[in-house]
Amino acid sequence: MGNGGIDLPEQKRDSRTDILDSCKRSVDFVTTPLSTGKLEFSFSYYKTLIDEEALGHLLHALQASTQAKESGDLNSLLAHAPMDGIELDPDPQRVRKLIFKGYLLAYPGKDAEGECALIPLPAKKGLRSSNETDMEFSVVGPKIGFIEDLDTNIHLLRAQLNTPDLLLKEIVVGSVSRSRVAMLYIDGIANDENVAKMEKRLRDIDFDVVFDTSQLDQIIADNSRTPFPLFTTTERRDRVVYALITGQVAVISEGSPYFITGPSTLFDFFLSPEDYFLPWVLGSFFRMIRIFGVIFSLFASSFYVALMTYHYEVIPKELLGRLIYSRENVPFAPFLEVLFLEITVEFLREAGARLPSRIGQSLGIVGGVILGQAAVEASLTSNILIIIVSLSALTSFVTPIYKMSNAIRFLRFPIILLAAVWGSLGIAIGVCFLLVHLSKLRSLGYPYTVPFFPVRAKDLKDSLVRSSYSVTGSRPSYLKPASMRRYKPKAERRANDFDEE
Amino acid sequence: MSRAWKKVRRGAAPALLTLALCGCGSSQIVDRISLVQTAGYDRQEGKIVTSMLIGEYTEQDKTKVKLLETDSYNSFDMVPLLNRQTNKPIEYGQMKLMLFGKAYAEHGISHVLKMLSRDVKVQNRCLLAVADTSARETMAATADSDDTLFLTNMIEQNSRTAELPGKNLQEVMYGYYGEGRDFYLPYITMNSHRRPQAGGIALFKEDRLVAVAKGAEMLYLKLLSEKTRAGMLLVPLEAKGGSDQYLLLRILNSRPSWTLRTGGPAPSFKIALHMTVGIKSISDSIKIEDVSQAAQMERTIERFIENGLSEFIAKCQKLRIDPAGFGDYARTHRRHWDSEAFYAAYPTMKTEVRVRAKLMQSGTID
Structure with a gap:
């Protein structure tokens, strides 16, 4: 895959040693030895990407175990590591990818070609902890917004949508940034075709660094020669959840506090979560x-x-x-x-x-x-x-x-x-x-102009006006959701308890 | 040639043409023109004197009124002649009132009407009126009012709240070209303090002023031709103690309904008028204390209005004018209406007027 003449390192079929050597050109990539009785192990990692405290815990645990037992190989050593997600004998591509996500490569001796393991020690430094919505403010209703951390954002969504049908697909976008892009939808509500279309467009992206989801918005948009945004961009959780339950697909990239949801219509941009509160x-x-x-x-x-x-x-x-x-x-x-x-x-x-x-x-x-x-x-x-x-x-x-x-x-x-x-x-x-x-x-x-052009009379109840909840029990039909029913409205209770004696 | 260059050329052509078109547009920036708001035609010693009121808006909430005038031998070159006197080009799209001097109106206003109706710049809502003395003098009398639309507003408010009919260009054209009716215009007189006032209705035959309806006749014409909710009428009551006694009547609601009895060579109409009236004020010596007295009062009012209406219709018949539109009514209710035959028989047309007045309980009666 030629990329305009620029030869990017990941495209080379390198061995692990080559990868480590290319990384070592930076001073923040360090290799520290750890010697147990019999063997010596090497730990290679970017010290700027890993959590120092977690590394301390790891080393402490490993040293404690080596003193107790005199077993020599990597596997028995790692059995004492106090963290999940350790990958054994990863292929070079995997090493290349995960070393930048805050993983540590451990291998016996100085030779990384033999058995080795990737230990996750990602640091979450430099992320803001406040997740109040500051762009899309609302007076009533929750003020939970997203932050620049992908996992936190997905945690926020899962915390509100407690259903196994909320499916998450991860796609890596960006030849340099290798950003994780998460695509979320609710199975059984979102139209499969929309999901497939969105996934295909995301997988087709060839781009270098994804800074923000709004770049993806432009890259996957149906028409780039328009001033109008074709996907809703939002930092509010309630908006994304609402989009998901009406059958839209939501996409967020790593490092961006913004979700894009689609397919959107012109009127999606004029509705505020407050309308519903x-x-x-x-x-x-x-x-x-x-x-x-x-x-x-x-x-x-x-x-x-x-x-x-x-x-x-x-x-x-x-x-x-x-x-x-x-x-x-x-x-x-x-x-x-x-x-x-x-x-x-x-x-x-x-x-x-x-x-x-x-x-x-x-x-x-x-x-x-x-x-x-x-x-x-x-x-x-x-x-x-x-x-x-x-x-x-x-x-x-x-x-x-x-x-x-x-x-x-x-x-x-x-x-x-x-x-x-x-x-x-x-x-x-x-x-x-x-x-x-x-x-x-x-x-x-x-x-884009549905439900006015083409006219979808049934969907007009939540367009210019936001009708009562006793009317809006079904999902908008223009999204072609897999199931139409959102909830079953009950008849209004008009009993006057005051008159009853 | 590359494709991108072709695209640029394709986009540039409309853009350049648009810019070129900018030069063709005739812009009339609102503060760089002289806006005529009231204009007038007079006939003086065989010449036609045209005059117009132009506002100068140099002070906030105050309009300096400027009166321009010129004379000519025709009615057509008013704007170019007056344009020579102004620092900004004259535009008449905001003209709200066209005033005709009495002498001018008596000679016929049809060519001015045609000229106004042909010109798209002239608003259809432009009012027309006749001035008792001369249009110039009437307009000059409003110069110290700080309002170039003084006369327009006067006519508008009077037609809304009182008897004066406001007639705009559209309505006048309908009356002029419409078969079976003659049009009429507000008539503005000058009072003893040289102030203009709504003084009557100028009745036209074809395009010439023939008579002026004054006082109660204004109300009669209004009652006869349209539904109304406004108007006052002074009804003289029979004097018991010798002195004159009056009743000031307020029309609360009035609805005429016409019936064409015979349409043929000798037309005959029945006009029924249903009205609700209130007593605005009444001479002190008259008391209305019970229902029979009120009924008696209603009869008196009905007789008075019936007489007034009949007299007014008779006057119109004598002058052979048809401001209320009898001919039009006959035309729309009989097949093969013949204008000439109808108006030949018009002076002898029979009309029967019936008024049903209902006295609303108002403050003076309990």
């Missing part, structure tokens, strides 16, 4: 607010441009005076005025995202309050536009998934440009392009 009336109301906010965010400033540049006729007469007054001394055309402010907001957001939170706060004050006020007083923008732009920046953040809000903020700019060129006709053209594009998108082969 609040009464359905409130949940639906907040979901509609979110969708309205996104529409407002997309079109508010472009409508300002269109109305101010071309369609002064349709401005209500009560607003006309105010609009004209606020723009009276502004030297720029509405398009430039909007572009100036929108880009300012983007600068603020981008700078705020790169700065530590304490500086970020003062930046918000400088940017939002002082800049805005000064821009109006210097007649560079109208104060009505400041309201519109800051509102549309605000509403772009109402989407629970950050990737979606990025897509929405990006899409504003082409629509503003179209509005500046063709007025409201341009906005209409933009909307048409957007709708055509959205309806062509596929997530894991499934239409």
